[in-house]
Structures are given as C-alpha cells and as structure tokens.
Amino acid sequence: MPYSPQILDNALGAVGSTPLIRLDRIAKQEGIECNLLGKVEYTSIGGSVKDRIAKRMVEAAEEEGKLIPGHSIVIEPTSGNTGIGLALACAVKGYSVIITMPNKMSLEKEAALRALGAEVVRTPTEAAWDAPESHIGVARRLEREIPGGIILDQYANPNNPLAHELTTGPEIIDAVLSTLGTVERPSSGKVDALIAGAGTGGTVTGLSRAVKKTHNKSCIIVGVDPKGSILAVPESLNTSDAGAAYIVEGIGYDFVPDVLARAEVDTWLKTSDDEAFAAVRKLMRSEGLLVGGSSGSALSGALRWFKEDKEGKRIAQTKGANVVVLLPDGIRNYMSKPWFLKLALEAEPTPLAHTIASILKPG
Ligand SMILES: C=C(NCc1c(COP(=O)(O)O)cnc(C)c1O)C(=O)O
Numbered sequence: 001m002p003y004s005p006q007i008l009d010n011a012l013g014a015v016g017s018t019p020l021i022r023l024d025r026i027a028k029q030e031g032i033e034c035n036l037l038g039k040v041e042y043t044s045i046g047g048s049v050k051d052r053i054a055k056r057m058v059e060a061a062e063e064e065g066k067l068i069p070g071h072s073i074v075i076e077p078t079s080g081n082t083g084i085g086l087a088l089a090c091a092v093k094g095y096s097v098i099i100t101m102p103n104k105m106s107l108e109k110e111a112a113l114r115a116l117g118a119e120v121v122r123t124p125t126e127a128a129w130d131a132p133e134s135h136i137g138v139a140r141r142l143e144r145e146i147p148g149g150i151i152l153d154q155y156a157n158p159n160n161p162l163a164h165e166l167t168t169g170p171e172i173i174d175a176v177l178s179t180l181g182t183v184e185r186p187s188s189g190k191v192d193a194l195i196a197g198a199g200t201g202g203t204v205t206g207l208s209r210a211v212k213k214t215h216n217k218s219c220i221i222v223g224v225d226p227k228g229s230i231l232a233v234p235e236s237l238n239t240s241d242a243g244a245a246y247i248v249e250g251i252g253y254d255f256v257p258d259v260l261a262r263a264e265v266d267t268w269l270k271t272s273d274d275e276a277f278a279a280v281r282k283l284m285r286s287e288g289l290l291v292g293g294s295s296g297s298a299l300s301g302a303l304r305w306f307k308e309d310k311e312g313k314r315i316a317q318t319k320g321a322n323v324v325v326l327l328p329d330g331i332r333n334y335m336s337k338p339w340f341l342k343l344a345l346e347a348e349p350t351p352l353a354h355t356i357a358s359i360l361k362p363g
Contacts, residue, residue: 010092014045015055015085016167020175020324023299025286030303034321035187038299039172040289042330046088047081047112048292049168049203049328050154054085056163057152058093069094071148076100077135079199079250080109081329082154087116098142098149100135102127105249108333125245129255155257160202161209168203168326169210176322186320191215193315195222195302196326197251197294198231201260203326208264220311223265224301226252226276231260232268247273247339248293250328267309273339275300281343283327292334295327 008014018041027036041049058074061067067074074097076086083099090097097118101110104125113120121142127134132141136155143149154160172191181187191211196204201223208221225232228244229252246252256262273293280296283289302325306316315321334340349357 011045011088012055012092015051016044017171018043020172021287021289023283023287023325026282026299029282029286030306032306032316033319034192034315034317034323035185036302037176037322037324038283038287038289038295038327039168039324040291041326041328042291042332046085047330047332048084049326050078050081051085051088052163052167053154053157053160053202054082054089056159056166057154057157058086058089058095060157060159061150061152062093066150067095068148072150073098073146073148075139075143075146075149075151076154077139077151078154080105080113080333081250083118083120084109084112084116086152087113087118090118091116098139098146100139100142102135104247106334106337108335108337109249112333129253154200154202154259156259158259160200160259161206161261164203164206165209165213166206169207170214172207172324173211173215176324181320188318188320188322190322191219191324192318192321193220193222193305193312193323194326195224195298195305195323197224197226197298197301197328198260198265199251199253199294200257201231201262202257203328204265205259205261207326208261212264220315221264221266222301222305222312223262223268224251224271224297225268226297227270227272229253231256231262232270233262233265237268237270241270247337248276248297249334250292250294251297267305267311269301269304271297271300271304275304277339277343279303280340284331284343289327290331291327292329292331293339294329295325298325298327 023036044051102125123135227241230238276296279300305312
C-alpha cells in the first residue's frame with residue numbers, strides 16, 4: 001500500500017493499491033529478456049488480493065439493501081483470504097460474520113479470522129463442493145437456519161470479477177503506462193501477458209476483461225490451475241490428476257465457479273506443489289518477496305509458459321514486452337506450514353554459514 005497523502009476514514013480505504021515490482025533477478029537467472037513484473041497483493045490491508053472482492057461484495061450488498069445493520073449476519077465459504085477480507089469489512093461496518101473453511105487451510109488464516117471477530121467452522125477438505133458437509137454445504141445450511149444469515153457468494157457474485165476489472169486491472173495498466181521505457185529498460189508501453197492462478201477464477205476473469213476491453217485486446221491471459229483441480233481447458237489437462245490432493249491453498253476446485261469465464265483465458269497451465277514452493281523460494285531469496293504458495297504457482301506457471309509455449313517463448317525473448325504475474329498473498333498466512341518451514345530452515349548451509357561456524361566454534 002503506497003503512501004496515501006490523506007487520512008483514511010477506515011481500513012477499507014487501504015484495500016488494494018498494491019505495487020507492481022520488477023522481478024529482474026529471476027528474469028536474469030531464467031534468461032528472460034522481457035519485463036517480468038509481480039503484482040504484490042500482500043501489501044493490501046487484509047493481506048491478500050481477496051480484500052478487493054470482499055470490500056466490493058459487502059458495499060454492493062449494502063447498496064442493494066441485502067445487508068441490514070444490526071440484523072444481517074455475513075456467512076461465506078472460503079479458503080480463508082476472502083473470509084479475512086470479509087471479516088475486516090464486517091469489523092469496520094459492525095456485522096457479525098461466520099466463515100466456513102476446509103480443514104486443509106492454515107491455522108494462521110483461522111487465527112486472523114478469529115482475531116477479526118469471525119466465527120470459524122472447519123469442514124472436511126475431501127468433501128465434494130456440493131456435499132452437505134463441504135464448506136459450501138455447511139454455509140448454505142447456516143444461511144437457511146440463522147435469521148439474517150446471508151452468503152455473499154464469491155463463487156457466483158459478479159462483484160468478484162468486477163472488483164478486479166475495476167481495480168486490480170487498472171492499477172496494472174496505469175503502472176505500465178506511466179513507466180516510460182528507456183534504452184536500458186525498454187517497454188512496449190502495454191501489458192503483453194498476464195499470468196494468474198485460479199480459485200473462484202474471479203481474478204483471472206476480471207483481469208482479462210480489464211486489459212482486453214480497455215487496453216490491449218492482444219494481451220495473452222494465462223490461467224494457472226494446480227494438478228488435482230479441474231478448472232483448466234482443455235479438459236484433457238485435468239484428467240490425469242483429477243481429485244489428487246495438493247498443498248497449495250486458494251487455487252483449484254472440483255467444480256467450475258460461475259464467476260470463472262474459462263473462454264476469456266487464452267492458455268491454461270497445470271502446476272505442482274513442488275514447482276510452486278521452488279518458485280516461492282526464488283521470489284523470497286532473489287526478490288525479497290515474502291509470498292504465499294499460490295504466488296509460487298503463478299510464477300512457476302509463467303516460467304513454464306516461457307519455456308514450453310510458442311507465444312510464451314516469443315514474448316519471453318522480446319525486450320520491452322511487459323509480463324505481469326499476480327502474486328495473491330503473503331507468508332503471514334503460512335508461517336507454521338511444514339512446506340514453508342522446510343523451505344526456510346532446511347536449506348543447505350551456505351559457505352558463509354560454514355565461515356561463521358568455523359569462527360565461532362568453541363575452543
Ligand atoms: C477463493 C479464495 N481465495 C482465492 C485465492 C487465489 C485465487 O483467486 P481467485 O480470484 O479466487 O481465482 C489465489 N491465491 C490465494 C492465496 C487465494 O486465496 C478464498 O480466499 O476463499
């Protein structure tokens with residue numbers, strides 16, 4: 001959240017407005033000539049890209065008279081970040097909130113939710129989305145049985161992709177347009193490709209609309225879907241791993257959410273947990289970005305696109321082409337997760353570590 005030259009009325013004024021940061025070190029390591037840019041969403045006030053839809057869904061529901069102060073109770077099935085955004089908005093606006101969340105999701109996200117005043121109900125990760133015991137099924141039951149209960153429904157609510165069409169996308173376009181190219185750092189002056197992971201698909205759909213409608217209809221939109229999920233097109237990409245468990249949180253589903261416009265994504269790539277976490281390590285060690293697992297999925301998808309796709313190879317080697325990777329959240333949500341502790345604490349000792357040990361060895 002860049003410096004704001006004014007006093008904000010409340011935390012919702014600090015949703016979004018995130019930086020677009022050059023990933024030059026990774027680009028150099030990978031032999032990439034284009035401008036590789038990260039949209040770093042963990043600087044948003046609630047810690048993720050999902051703050052944007054939470055704010056817009058709540059404010060739209062208030063404008064439509066669906067949220068009544070002192071009566072309504074917001075209920076939402078979520079992998080956590082949308083819940084945190086909603087809990088933040090409800091803390092500011094005075095609504096009670098109930099979050100249903102699969103057991104797989106981190107304790108850190110649950111702790112943040114509870115700290116913001118949300119009630120949290122955990123559900124079986126393996127439950128099918130339409131099973132009564134799933135996070136969606138339990139939310140729907142609570143909505144039926146709790147007076148004033150209302151699910152704002154990120155999976156079908158048009159304000160989900162609209163939030164990205166009206167904020168995330170324009171921020172990216174504005175940053176690219178306002179950064180003039182130089183001899184040392186040429187720029188095509190447009191967003192040439194955008195890579196984003198898909199959970200509800202609201203981000204990738206909204207970004208596609210923002211860029212193609214108002215800026216560059218030739219921009220290539222690349223969707224990243226984890227192995228085990230079924231969002232990618234063509235369906236043949238999904239068959240070999242359909243239903244397989246994966247650790248990365250926030251992306252991939254066993255159904256295609258209404259807000260995901262698959263036809264507005266030009267290319268889909270499947271990624272693995274190992275690729276994702278290796279890319280997280282690159283973003284931390286080479287770019288100083290303390291990102292979450294799905295940011296690694298998005299970057300690993302981009303790097304694979306550069307290597308394996310005809311258009312990806314062309315753009316990767318085009319000086320001045322601007323390629324944006326959406327980095328949805330930060331490591332705050334995963335600090336105690338084994339995948340992160342392994343990445344951070346089990347690295348091979350560096351030569352410097354050996355030097356320190358030899359200096360400080362007893363005796
Ligand atoms: C669907 C939810 N999160 C989406 C998400 C995504 C995908 O964003 P979508 O706009 O939902 O496709 C990527 N990375 C992380 C860490 C996320 O939390 C949720 O928080 O309920």
